[in-house]
Amino acid sequence: GMRYGDNNMKIGFPLSRLDDIIVRHLMAMGEGDRTEDHTAAILWNASAWALTEEQIKEGKLPKELDDLRYRDEN
Numbered sequence: 001g002m003r004y005g006d007n008n009m010k011i012g013f014p015l016s017r018l019d020d021i022i023v024r025h026l027m028a029m030g031e032g033d034r035t036e037d038h039t040a041a042i043l044w045n046a047s048a049w050a051l052t053e054e055q056i057k058e059g060k061l062p063k064e065l066d067d068l069r070y071r072d073e074n
Contacts, residue, residue, distance in 0.1 A: 011061075012051075012052045012055060012056075012061040012062075012065045013048055013049075013052055013065065014064075014065050014067045015049060015052060015053070015065060015066050015067060015068050016067045016068055016069070018045045018046075018048055018049045018052070019049075019068065021041070021045045022042055022045050022046060022049075025038040025041045025042045025045070026038070026042065029042075052065055052066075053066070
């Protein structure tokens with residue numbers, strides 16, 4: 001079932017969390033796990049990532065949500 005609220009997209013997600021979730025689902029798919037719809041989860045989290053990045057750039061969400069460590073190098 002859904003473990004998040006109806007309006008959770010509006011508050012955004014830390015990008016590191018979305019990254020972790022996408023990787024977890026990719027690994028589960030690669031291992032043949034069929035207990036969840038991993039493809040749907042990957043697509044949803046990738047969409048949340050894109051929306052979060054866009055809204056950070058527009059100043060609608062806090063820049064702190066872009067907490068990816070590798071971005072600190074740039």
